[in-house]
Amino acid sequence: MLMNTVENNAKNIAVFVSGGGTNLQALIDAQERGEIKNGRIVFVLASNDKAYAIERARKAGIEYQVVSRKAYAASEEYDAAILSALENRGIDLIVLAGFLSILGPTVIEKYRNKIINIHPSLIPLFCGDGFYGKKVHTAVLASGMKVTGATAHFVNEITDGGAIILQKAVPIEQGDNEDILQYRVMRQAEWEILPKAVSLFCEDRIRIVGNRTEIIGTSF
Ligand code: GAR
Numbered sequence: 011m012l013m014n015t016v017e018n019n020a021k022n023i024a025v026f027v028s029g030g031g032t033n034l035q036a037l038i039d040a041q042e043r044g045e046i047k048n049g050r051i052v053f054v055l056a057s058n059d060k061a062y063a064i065e066r067a068r069k070a071g072i073e074y075q076v077v078s079r080k081a082y083a084a085s086e087e088y089d090a091a092i093l094s095a096l097e098n099r100g101i102d103l104i105v106l107a108g109f110l111s112i113l114g115p116t117v118i119e120k121y122r123n124k125i126i127n128i129h130p131s132l133i134p135l136f137c138g139d140g141f142y143g144k145k146v147h148t149a150v151l152a153s154g155m156k157v158t159g160a161t162a163h164f165v166n167e168i169t170d171g172g173a174i175i176l177q178k179a180v181p182i183e184q185g186d187n188e189d190i191l192q193y194r195v196m197r198q199a200e201w202e203i204l205p206k207a208v209s210l211f212c213e214d215r216i217r218i219v220g221n222r223t224e225i226i227g228t229s230f
Pocket of ligand 1: 031063107130200
């Protein structure tokens with residue numbers, strides 16, 4: 011009976027993707043292991059039809075739709091298309107998992123504090139406009155830093171500027187290049203903290219205090 015109550019209240023998650031979709035896969039795998047507590051992935055939205063992430067959604071039996079950025083001249087039109095793709099799906103949480111298009115203010119406003127992004131650095135370092143994908147790791151390596159990492163955070167109008175939920179540090183090793191570092195950051199940090207942050211959200215365990223968050227409870 012209790013199980014049913016939890017199931018019926020489960021939050022509906024939409025995952026937005028643009029590329030390989032390894033973070034989507036990490037979410038699907040976590041869901042299959044029962045680690046997304048009180049949430050389920052019900053929809054995948056891809057910003058381009060070449061994204062391998064679409065294949066991952068298809069294999070997992072998750073409904074998906076391509077809303078191609080290129081098909082819309084103005085960002086307002088793209089936002090409207092995204093909102094219409096989400097309509098009637100009862101989406102409680104949007105997860106940007108390697109989604110490389112910019113979300114406009116109407117989407118952000120409608121889903122205020124309900125959009126989580128994964129970024130491949132320790133915010134506030136190496137983030138903001140122009141820092142995405144491998145470019146982040148190129149800049150990190152050029153800086154000479156010995157540590158980098160990943161950040162799961164809420165999305166607001168400032169690129170990579172919303173409240174941080176979880177972060178994990180990853181060492182930079184001698185001889186690293188962008189590919190090696192990107193993979194280490196994904197494997198050691200992104201694929202771990204993104205499913206955890208999503209589960210915490212679905213369990214209503216994230217309290218937003220200004221531009222900071224507090225995690226309710228101790229075990230996570
Ligand atoms: C991931 O490293 C993700 O953190 C990054 O793009 C990659 C997508 O990989 N996102 C950003 O840079 C956003 N600013 P994936 O498609 O295999 O999940």
